[in-house]
Each structure stands twice: as structure tokens, then as C-alpha cells.
Amino acid sequence: NAGVTQTPKFQVLKTGQSMTLQCAQDMNHNSMYWYRQDPGMGLRLIYYSASEGTTDKGEVPNGYNVSRLNKREFSLRLESAAPSQTSVYFCASRASPNYGYTFGSGTRLTVV
């Protein structure tokens, strides 16, 4: 009963470096999401994939790209990391609209 698995759990990057955050779910969910959580800001949507083969921008997409590799996996890429991208990143999935999300445990990213 793994649910949503995110890797890595922690990462420190230097400004300008790139990295990919991985997310996989084993619940056969159609929709997957990437949020970032910053103190006092709540959760903000970066990108989402309503179904396999589609991706759409959320509230704060600048500086990020995503890939829905297959139904299980949805990755988030930072091409050139900036200190403003220091945050906790959460991946989530759900079967369809009108259902709740299942969240991963998060990736704590620090950009120095």
C-alpha cells in the first residue's frame, strides 16, 4: 500500500543547477498534481495532469516543466534552480474530480 511515492526526500542545489523530482502512484489514478508549500502561503499548484497524455499549468508554473511519463509517473523538472524555488514540493493524485487527493510525503528542496 505505497500510495504516492516521491523521491528524493531532501535535496540541496546550487543556483543554476537542474534536477528532476520524481513521483509515482500505484492506485491507478487518472489525475496527478505538483504543489509547492511555503510558510504563510499555503499550497500553490505548479502543474497538473488531468489524465495520461495531458499536462496543464497551475498558479505558479514559471521555472518548472513536467512530464507525465505514463499513468503512474509524473515528474517535475527545475531546469535552472533559483533561491526562490526553495520550498517543500508535494505530489498528489486522485482517481477523478469529486474525489480527494492522496499526497506523497514531500521533497524538501533548498537552493543556495
Added chain:
Amino acid sequence: SQQGEEDPQALSIQEGENATMNCSYKTSINNLQWYRQNSGRGLVHLILIRSNEREKHSGRLRVTLDTSKKSSSLLITASRAADTASYFCATDESGYSTLTFGKGTMLLVSP
């Protein structure tokens, strides 16, 4: 931008007391959901209430929804120290595929 706004931002109570958190939102919704987040962890789905429902119960949780006032409340009865966490409301807006989260209420339950 945030759709839901929780109130209060922080709440401190004693074990055994009830805790009430409120959420206000701005647009038409299909449903409203409440989540819990323990420190350093991911969010956990607690309860979903649909726009045509007024009240829903799950164990010690009671959620109400007033679509005319665009507001919801989460009541946790007989609180325990283990209920210490942040609680978020999230709205599922009509015509959208995503949830919009509020900034949360931090609940501290002291033994």
C-alpha cells in the same frame, strides 16, 4: 490565488475540548474538502462534503457547508494531543480539475 481562507490561523486548546475551524471561499464549488498535515508530513484527506450536502460526520469530525454564505466549518470533538496538526480546507471548483487550498489553521492540543 487562494480560494479558501481558514479562520483562525492558530488555535490552542486543552485535551477533551472541542476545536472549531472555519473556511470561507469565493466562487461556486462542486465540493469542499478538509485535510490534516502533521509537521513535516504530507497532507491527509479527512472528509469531503458535496455542494448539495449541509452536514457530514466521520468519527469525531463534523463538517458543515453553507453555500449561501460560501463557508464551511470543521468541528473536532473531544480533542486529543494527537490531533495537533495544521488543517486545510480545499475547494473543488465547478469546471476545474484541481483543488485550491487555503493557508490552514494550526491546531495545538495540550495534554
